[in-house]
Amino acid sequence: MFNSRTYIPRATIIQDIEDLTYDTRLFRLKFKGLGDCDNSSESDYEPGQFVQVSVLGMGEAPISICSSPKDKGFFELCVRNTGGVTGAMQKLEKGDEIGVRGPYGNNFAIEKATGRDCAFIAGGIGLAPLRSVIKYVTAKRADYGKLAILYGARTKEDIVFADELSQWAQIESVEVHLTIDEPQEAWTGRTGVVTTLIGEISDMSEGKCFVCGPPIMIHFTIKELLDAGWTEENIIMTLERHMKCGVGKCGHCYIGDKYVCTDGPVFTYSQINALEVEV
Numbered sequence: 001m002f003n004s005r006t007y008i009p010r011a012t013i014i015q016d017i018e019d020l021t022y023d024t025r026l027f028r029l030k031f032k033g034l035g036d037c038d039n040s041s042e043s044d045y046e047p048g049q050f051v052q053v054s055v056l057g058m059g060e061a062p063i064s065i066c067s068s069p070k071d072k073g074f075f076e077l078c079v080r081n082t083g084g085v086t087g088a089m090q091k092l093e094k095g096d097e098i099g100v101r102g103p104y105g106n107n108f109a110i111e112k113a114t115g116r117d118c119a120f121i122a123g124g125i126g127l128a129p130l131r132s133v134i135k136y137v138t139a140k141r142a143d144y145g146k147l148a149i150l151y152g153a154r155t156k157e158d159i160v161f162a163d164e165l166s167q168w169a170q171i172e173s174v175e176v177h178l179t180i181d182e183p184q185e186a187w188t189g190r191t192g193v194v195t196t197l198i199g200e201i202s203d204m205s206e207g208k209c210f211v212c213g214p215p216i217m218i219h220f221t222i223k224e225l226l227d228a229g230w231t232e233e234n235i236i237m238t239l240e241r242h243m244k245c246g247v248g249k250c251g252h253c254y255i256g257d258k259y260v261c262t263d264g265p266v267f268t269y270s271q272i273n274a275l276e277v278e279v
């Protein structure tokens with residue numbers, strides 16, 4: 001389905017759009033001209049990878065694939081309006097065409113989590129890349145230990161994938177804990193930043209913890225996880241850097257001696273520490 005060797009965007013049709021919040025949309029996409037003849041059991045990308053999306057006249061932006069490789073015949077992107085390309089995507093309609101190249105980057109190496117407890121900690125739209133791996137592990141539920149999803153959003157209006165969070169909470173041995181930053185009318189759930197939920201996974205510190213969100217959230221989450229006894233090797237996170245090429249050529253995403261686009265975007269905290277960069 002994908003062709004990661006090419007630098008040329010592929011024409012891609014928007015099959016469906018769901019408005020997740022006031023500024024965030026979920027796009028279901030299919031490459032133009034691709035029939036329904038793909039008989040493979042999984043799509044050819046891995047949870048954690050991203051694509052470069054282009055809108056005519058606006059340029060390109062890196063966006064994580066948020067569907068699971070087990071979703072066949074389409075892939076999904078969750079896009080928050082933050083600027084040129086993502087702003088233009090808020091105006092697109094079903095049937096419109098965008099450009100997509102990739103998939104690029106490494107992945108969450110989820111096979112290393114087989115048989116282990118897995119915690120997922122997301123802030124805001126950081127749930128998008130984690131959704132890919134959450135969908136993947138819940139589809140193969142028997143292969144993993146206990147699963148826990150901790151999600152924090154600024155307000156109740158900023159919660160993405162609300163229906164899916166409820167559905168995941170119904171799966172056996174899957175815990176979902178939600179919080180919003182401040183108390184709000186008609187919100188009866190937890191309040192406070194997402195790190196206040198980390199006590200809920202104190203029995204899982206021998207497992208793997210996947211963290212994704214804004215830099216400030218990642219900074220404090222890692223601090224709390226280390227204090228709670230998680231090892232640097234078992235804390236796995238994604239890094240966001242401004243990107244151009246996506247294929248390790250332009251140097252825009254350079255961090256330490258690594259390129260986030262090809263060596264990342266997924267790193268363990270021990271790798272980040274070795275790079276001597278602050279997160």
Ligand SMILES: Cc1cc2nc3c(=O)[nH]c(=O)nc-3n(C[C@H](O)[C@H](O)[C@H](O)COP(=O)(O)OP(=O)(O)OC[C@H]3O[C@@H](n4cnc5c(N)ncnc54)[C@H](O)[C@@H]3O)c2cc1C
Pocket residue numbers: 050060061062063064065077078079080081082083084085086087125128129239240241242243265
């Ligand atoms: C691997 C990866 C995965 C991502 N996944 C997603 C995703 O799933 N969903 C999603 O919505 N977003 C995702 N992003 C973030 C998204 O790519 C950025 O927000 C991107 O800048 C949006 O492009 P734009 O053209 O819409 O916005 P831009 O016009 O690029 O503006 C976005 C913001 O960045 C600032 N900015 C732009 N250029 C620079 C620069 N050179 N230096 C400093 N600041 C700058 C702008 O001032 C603005 O505040 C991801 C980023 C990476 C690296």
Ligand code: FES
Pocket residue numbers: 242243244245246247248249250251252253254259260261262
């Ligand atoms: S985006 Fe060009 S080297 Fe990473």
